[in-house]
Amino acid sequence: MAVPKRKMSRSNTRARRSQWKAKAVALVSCPQCRSPKRPHIACPECGTYNRRQVTAPAS
Template sequence: MAVPKRKMSKARRDKRRANWKLTAPGFIACPQCHEPKMPHHVCLDCGYYDGKQVIAAAAE
């Protein structure tokens, strides 16, 4: 069984763990207003999700 020879510092450990999320999130066009939005999220511009208005739009 492998055993570490020296203690790994917190900075070195956390630097290694921070690299899993390096790509930018993907955006899609909202089907209602065609503004960019995150997939599976309510559109912040028009307030629609899954073809239904779920929040009052800020632009109105």
């Protein structure tokens, strides 16, 4: 099993980890009600997906 020969310095470790960024959630507008929603998921406001009613709308 491969094992590091030397301890990795803090600066090298932190420089590598500096790229671990969380992305903001992608949002698109619903074609039916124009409220923001996540892509490829039924709209939580009006309950439509792909221009079809799939769930009961939120009241």
